[in-house]
Amino acid sequence: MTETKYVQAWNLDSLFPDGGYPFHEHVRRVEKKVSELEGKLKVFLAPQQVNDAFKLANILEDILNIRMNVTQVNSLITCLLAQNPKDQQAITLRGKTAAIHASFESAVKKTQKILVNINQRLWGEILHTEDLKQYTFILNDWRKKAEMHLSDGEEGLVADLMVDGYHAWGQFYQSLASSITVPVHIDGEKNELSVAQAINLRSHPDEEVRKQSHKALEETWKDKEELFAKILNHIAGFRLQVNKKRGLENILQAPLIENRMKEETLNAMWTAVCKHKRPFTNYLNQKAKMNGDEKMHAYNFWAPITEDIQTIKYEDAVEFILEHFSQFGTELENFSRRAFAEGWVEAEDRPNKSTVGFCAAFPLSGESRVFLTYGGRITNVLTLAHELGHAFHNPAMKPVNGLNKRYPLSMAETASTFSEMIILDAAMEKAQSTKEKLFLLDEKLKRSVMNFMNIHSRFLFEKKFYEERKEGIVSATRLNELMQEAMDVAYEDSLDHASIRSWIWTPHYYMTKSPFYNFPYTFGYLFSLSIYAKAKEKGKEFERDYLDLLRDSGSMSTEDLVMKHLGVDITSEAFWEKGIKLCVKDAEEFMTLTTSSERKER
Known part of the structure; x- marks a missing residue:
């Protein structure tokens, strides 16, 4: 067997050298730390004088320590389930740590609410103390977020419901998507591929292989679209209900807060993008023409422009x-x-x-x-x-x-x-x-098109979907329509055979901890x-x-x-236009090179 210089399988054992999966001692330690933090917060009062700053600093130190421990375990679970979605020990561990994480997040929110009770004058003074001045931005951010929190009891209830409701739907999506196999015919033989392997065929040099994998994926999603529609609707429904109770009527408020970004910034970015799409539609049309088509077929988008490019070891x-x-x-x-x-x-x-x-x-x-x-x-x-x-x-x-x-x-x-x-x-x-x-x-x-058109379509789809979800369940058929409409607008009608069920295989829509994971x-x-x-x-x-x-x-x-x-x-x-114009130059150069090649061939 030929040895390779770089192994393609990772090493997870070194992450917890004290004994494989951290089912027992590590998780118990984290659970104990969260319990101790909850106990401290029951008797913790908002600082009444500047000298109380160190007490808040101690709470912050506990929060940091727990967060690192929780992240360590959650990351391991993510890795275990990525390499083997059927890993039962990892699935069990995920259920255990989800409950611990929910309790921890409730404790963090309680800490944030305590900050609101500090009067403005004292707040300014304690932020200048040696204990807290390094966290000025974070603490101001927390205090702002706390104004949208529910009561302690309601926040605790929401956190508990998230474990087996909201987050569970996201986890169910991951398990389901990872377990699916896609039957793709290549050279007359039927191959049972994972979704990732089938998606990788989008850049195969043979158009027939690309077309077959696209068709197989679409048929797979069509067969399961009702189930995925239920998952997406439940995630969105829960998110909308919680946002409503917190006074967040605009669905973009939460993701903008999480990204520490103003809505003016987001609007300026998309406005600039929309003004400069023509060079990229020209690129798509030209590439389609080179393939002998009037319009770019979605299954040809990732195709290499020349067929003799070798694979890269x-x-x-x-x-x-x-x-x-x-x-x-x-x-x-x-x-x-x-x-x-x-x-x-x-x-x-x-x-x-x-x-x-x-x-x-x-x-x-x-x-x-x-x-x-x-x-x-x-x-x-x-x-x-x-x-x-x-x-x-x-x-x-x-x-x-x-x-x-x-x-x-x-x-x-x-x-x-x-x-x-x-x-x-x-x-x-x-x-x-x-x-x-x-x-x-x-x-x-392709990367410019993905960011200016595909990501824009995701943004438009998600925004419209949440608007309609406020009125009730959105059917799989309607989700397909919304996806088609979003793609028509975002691509300016320059894409044919679009994957209208991309709302199924795009995992970002199902990430319960990151709403609107598109514009970033x-x-x-x-x-x-x-x-x-x-x-x-x-x-x-x-x-x-x-x-x-x-x-x-x-x-x-x-x-x-x-x-x-x-x-x-x-x-x-x-x-934003400065960066876009650099990409426009690429599109113009592509047109120059390809049209000059056409003239030479004539």
């Missing part, structure tokens, strides 16, 4: 990533080398795995784990770089104090997209022929363009500035963070 992909990370900076390179050397990456292409790539953080161990199904395509190489970017954000926060380590999704997607850009740009610079350059330019443009991708994509432009100007020197930005990401609003590090106002359309 995993070892070559790793070496390429390490080589070009090193040209950006030593911190990112050294971190990635460690990740590959110590078995932090699960990339094996096999059935019975979860459907999507992710990165899981293990704060107690100071490690991360990256998960994907590597299929030998450039898309897989970029996914690997993307998830390593997520993972790098965690050690980058090591010097940051406690609670300031938590950053919003919009910033998480910035770090991941930035790493992806390093690799894609490096590949383009190494291109040795017009054909190879065109292939990579096409891959780059477009934000991260455009913001990372600005960061990457500065990185190219400064070279390796920029890594220090980049680390400073990442480290501030947990203790500032999104608007203040960008103003501090880039000196620009992101509530202005002008900021």
Whole structure:
């Protein structure tokens, strides 16, 4: 058997060296810590004088410690169920820790409500004490959130109901989606593939294989759409009821708060995107024309523009990533080398795995784990770089104090997209022929289309779905209609055979802890363009500035963070247009290269 330099199976055993799955002692310790925190909060009163600041600091220290322990266990569960969705021990552990996590979140909300009872003058004074000044932003944020909390009794009831209701539906979706097999016919043979393996065939060089996998996936989803519609409706119904009780009538309020972003920023971003879609519809139409079609078929979107591009071995992909990370900076390179050397990456292409790539953080161990199904395509190489970017954000926060380590999704997607850009740009610079350059330019443009059109369609779908869900259950048929309508608007009618059941296989709609997990991708994509432009100007020197930005990401609003590090106002359309125009240049270059090739062929 040939030995490979980089193994494609991760090592989970090192995360809990005291004995495999942390079913017993570790979970009992966490449960005890939560119980002790609840006991302290029963007698804890809002500070009455400046000298009481240390008491609040002690509570915060307990919260931080518990959060790290809970995250450690939850991340392990995520990894275990990703590699084997039928792992019964992990399923049992998930039920146990879900209840502990619910109690912990209730305790955090109770702490936040206590802050509201501190008068404004004293509040300002205690935030300037040595014990608390490092947490000024977080504590102000908590105090603001507390104004929307329910009574302690109601919050406790909601938390309890979430365990076997709201979060359970999300977990059921994950288990169900991971257990599905897709029958795909390739070269006359029937193959039973996982959803992830079937989705990977979207970038297969043979159009018939792409078409067959698309058809098989759509038939699979059609057969199960009623069940998935129930899951989505129950998740949305619960979320709407809780939001209503908290006085959140606008469904975007909660995700904007979680992303520490103003609605003006979100509106400015989407307005700028919508103004500049024409070059990307031109790109889609041109690529369709090259395939002999009038309109881009969805199953051809991820197709390589040339059929003679070789598959990329995993070892070559790793070496390429390490080589070009090193040209950006030593911190990112050294971190990635460690990740590959110590078995932090699960990339094996096999059935019975979860459907999507992710990165899981293990704060107690100071490690991360990256998960994907590597299929030998450039898309897989970029996914690997993307998830390593997520993972790098965690050690980058090591010097940051406690609670300031938590950053919003919009910033998480910035770090991941930035790493992806390093690799894609490096590949383009190494291109040795017009054909190879065109292939990579096409891959780059796919990412622009995904962020400006696909993510926009997800946003439009989810917004409209929640509006209709307020009036009652939304049927599977209507969900398909909403998806089609959203895609028609977002793609400006430039996509044919769209996957109108993508609301089923897009896991972000079912993530109970992250509502509207769509716009952070477009934000991260455009913001990372600005960061990457500065990185190219400064070279390796920029890594220090980049680390400073990442480290501030947990203790500032999104608007203040960008103003501090880039000196620009992101509530202005002008900021977003700068990044979009860089992508427009790519689309224009694609048109130039392909039309000139057509003229030569004539």
